[in-house]
Each structure stands twice: as C-alpha cells, then as structure tokens.
Amino acid sequence: MSEAQARARAETTGDETQSALPADTGQPLYAAAWMFLALLSFSAMAVAGRELVGHLDTFSIMFYRSLIGFAVVASVLAVTGKFGQVKTRRIGTHFWRNVAHFTGQNLWFFAVGYITLAQLFALEFTSPIWVALAAPFFLGERFTGWRIGTTIAGFIGVLIVVRPGVTEVGIGEVTALASSVCFASNIMITKSLSRTETTLGIVFWMTLMQAVMAGVILLGQPIVPDWQVVPWVVVVGFGGLSAHFSLARAFRHADASVVAPMDFLRLPLIAFVGALAYAEALDPYVFIGGAIVFFSNYVNVWRAGRKAA
Template identity: 65%
Template structure:
C-alpha cells in the first residue's frame, strides 16, 4: 500500500514544484480510496487472497508492458532475490489483512489504523535497521499508540476483528516499509515493482488453492462478470497509488507532501457515509489526527537532519 512513500523519504530541503507534488498526491489519495471501495465491493464474493491474485496479475501485466515498451527489461535482474521474497511476504500478508479489514469494519477506521505503519517503523527500525532510538522517536511512537487507543477505544466499545486485522496489516506493512527502504538503495523502482507483482501472483495462486482445499470448495472462487470492473479498479488503483506517492515525494519535501496523504481519512469517511451508511465517528478523526501528527513530526525531524 504505502511502500513507495518509505522508499523516497526524506528529500532534501528546497526540492520544489509543490503544485506537481500536490497533483501526484491527489492521484495517490484518490487511488487508495478507489481501491478501498473496490475491495469492499469484492469482499462479499471473493476472499482476500483471490482479490490479491487479481490485483497482482493486473499489476504484473501493466509492469511487464511498461518494461517491454520502454526496452528496460534488463532492470529486473537482481542479486537480492531473498530480500524481494521477504518484502513481498510481508506486503502480501499486510495487504490481504487490509482487504479483510475493509470488509469487516468502517473504511475510516481501516485508514486511520493504516496510518500507524510509520509508527511501527519508528519502533522497529532501531532493531532491524540499526537506527538510533531517540527521545523524539520515543515520544512520537507513544503519541501514535495513543492515537490508536482513541480510534479503537478498548474497554469502552467492543474491538471487532476488522480493527484487529487493520492493526495487524499496519504491522506487516511496517516490515514491508523497512525492507523496501533497504531494497531501494540498490534496486530501481521498476525492478521492485516487477518482483512485487510477480512474487505476489505466485503467493496469491498458492493461497487461493490452499483456501479452496481447506474450505472444501474444490475450485477457487472467480469474479462474476458484474464484478470484473471492480477487479480492474483494484489492479489499476493499486499501481497508481504507488506511482502517485513516489512522484509526489520527488517533487517536494516530505514535510510538504505528507500532509496531503492525511486527506485520505476524511475523504474515505465521506465515501463510507454516502455509499455504505457508515457513521462519521469523531473519535476516528481525533485518533487519526494524533497518529498523523506523530508521523509528521518524525518526517519533519528527518528532514531537518537531512538538511
């Protein structure tokens, strides 16, 4: 979901063209929202693994077409197959949990809890990447978890499986972010995108087959013709979201572009209200804002150090 963002943070001060950054970030925000709606429409007919298989297959076709048309097929050569596999196991798990959560809880809650992925990165990066665990990082991590408690409110309301899945998805995606950060030091973006889609096609096919056997269905579930447009939306919007994020952070400092990403929360809350009758919960907005603020402070501090 947000791996392109992590691969490009932070950018040097003065890296301008904020209008272009805003345009690319708007594309990312709309694409993430479209993917969530498409996932909600599909989850009643397809399990998350089938959705992931469809998404990855479409993505692989598009990436392969771009590589062929531009004559850049050689960029897919890699000396780090194990790193690609590990990254995609984390991403596939996180994205599958994300699609499950989309079908179980409100879209706004899913997005608010998804914003905790950078908080988990801040907590785990000192262990896995050797980064320093500073006082600022400790404070912003604590603030991020406070935001989670505001969104979920355990002990006040019942915590549903969708919220647990969304939080687990954020943890998996944080591992994906850290591994993407490592890969981006040596691998071109198209190489990362190719192996992401190729590996996840295989993972999706394996999990769909296992699910069919375990459930006794015998054959994997396939989308009916009425749902094919939503399958296409999932596949295309997933790639467009990553492209939009990557381009946005190339045209402006993270401290300029990142706040626009938070617009996903109110936008998807309104979509959930209009399309699915979901209640606009002020606690979700408050908790999401706290999580975003914690992330933004980390981005701002990183930008100051890089400057």
C-alpha cells in the same frame, strides 16, 4: 496502497539510488496534483475491496490484483526496453518483503469488510509507528527522546480510534492493526532494497511473486468473479499501481514535509466516501485519533528533513 506508501517513504529517505526520473522538490502544485490522484486511487481501491466482499476471498483478490499489476509492469518494461532493471542478486530479500506485503494486504482486504473505511485508513497510518519502534533493532537506527515521544503519542491515537473497553474491539480492528504491522515490515525491507534496486524492479518482483503466492495458496483455482464485479477487480488492480506511481511522483515534486499533510487528507476523504456510499457514521474519535497518529508521524518526517538539511 501500502505498497505506494512504502516506496514513497523509502524514496524520501534518500535510499533510492537508481531512479528513472530526477527529483525536483520545488514544485508543490505538481505535488498536490499527483497527491490528489493518489488519494482518489486509495479511495477507489478501498471501495472496490468493500464491493468485492462476499464475491471473492482475499487470496483471489490478491491474485487478480497482482496479475493485472504484473501485466502492466511487464508491458511498460517491454515498451521502454528496461527489462535489465529487474535483474537482482537479492531475490531472497524480495521474497521476504513480498511475504510481509502479501500478508498485510490480505489482512487489509479482510478488515475492509468488518470496520468503517475511515477506521481502516486511520489504523493504517500506524505503520510508521511500528517502523519507528522496530528500526533501532533491525536498521541500526537510534532510539531518541523524540522517537519515543512520538511513538507513545501514536499509540494514544490508536487507543482513541479503537477505544478498547468503551466499544467492542472486533476482528476488523485486530486485522487492520496486524496489517499495519506487516506493512511496517514491508517498509523496512523496502528501505533496504531501495539502496540497490530500481522502482520498476521492485514492483516487477512484487507483482510476480504475489501472483504466484496467491496462485499456490489457491491451488491454481482462484474464484472466477461474476461479470458484475469484474470492474471492481480491475479497479483494485489499477488502483494500487496508480497510487504507487502518483505518490512517487508527488514526493519528487515536493519535500516530505509538504507531501505528508496532503497524505493525511485520505482520512477525511474516505470518511465522507464511506458516509455517502455506505451510510457509515462520521465518528469524531476516528478523526481525533487519526490526527494524533498523523501528527506523531509528521514530527518524525519534519525532524528527518531538518537533519538532512
């Protein structure tokens, strides 16, 4: 989920210097096909997380998610003979990146049990806003009038989604926003790592470190899932990897200005999934606020594309 967004956004900045596949950004139909798979993966992971609420704590979910992911990535490296790509001199940077992502993902899985799926996705879209706000301090990027304006617009979108003072702001909304802040930290560190590390290397250390983090917190004793929910554990494990791979491929077949609007389709898709599967109301304020958040992000993507051109 967020991992996929972080890697894909890092790649669109031109920071990915050791990609295994050449980019061909003139194939929008291929990009649309990969984005469709990414949307399904995001939605499946959210539903699986909701189904695991009450059966597993978030640390156990993260343990199994990371373990499955590590097994898949290690198998790919073994089959392709690319274990050399995991060598790194920046193990400390990998560690702090995974602390941020691990924290954010745990908060995300916690929030999925308290708010609607549409609210969760709409608030997750705020990660680039936090990046825009923090990047001048941590990445040396400049504050511009456009950056300030789009950040303000993004926060207005958040207020429309949450509506403090009109509806009660509970633990779900707070943890969802906190997770987006952690994901923003993850995005910024990933942008730095992408200058020297490969995609496979970053994902390898992510799955390994986060499995260890969850194992240590659980003292090596994760909750053993009942057989009825084992399929949902598998969906969580494969969903994150599928979303990451699909997003990365989508950004290789089309420019960010083309892919970004497709990414926003996650919101109406998950809203209808929530309505059908959990009888969640289709709240127009979530759509309006989410659209404003998306538009503020898209303006930054569009301007970055114009500068690059």
